[in-house]
Amino acid sequence: MKALNVDFPEAELQEIREIAKERGMSMKAFVRASTADAIAGHRAMKEAAAAFQRTFHDPALAEAIAAAGIEDGPDLPGTGQAA
Numbered sequence: 001m002k003a004l005n006v007d008f009p010e011a012e013l014q015e016i017r018e019i020a021k022e023r024g025m026s027m028k029a030f031v032r033a034s035t036a037d038a039i040a041g042h043r044a045m046k047e048a049a050a051a052f053q054r055t056f057h058d059p060a061l062a063e064a065i066a067a068a069g070i071e072d073g074p075d076l077p078g079t080g081q082a083a
Contacts, residue, residue: 006031 008016020030055061 016027016030020027023030025033
């Protein structure tokens with residue numbers, strides 16, 4: 001398994017020690033879990049952003065919002081302006 005050596009300022013290192021101890025984890029386990037959580041959060045945000053883009057680039061949705069008189073909806077196809 002590959003390793004990654006990361007230097008931390010003493011204050012951050014102390015916080016890692018304290019949090020790991022509070023959670024009953026080794027520092028290594030805590031850092032690995034924190035990294036895994038950050039990766040999962042990043043992936044979830046990318047997926048959510050893609051879903052948002054798909055939804056708000058739907059021409060039918062833009063037309064429905066325009067028909068409802070909402071002025072700050074997504075762009076109508078071909079207009080380049082908000083509905």
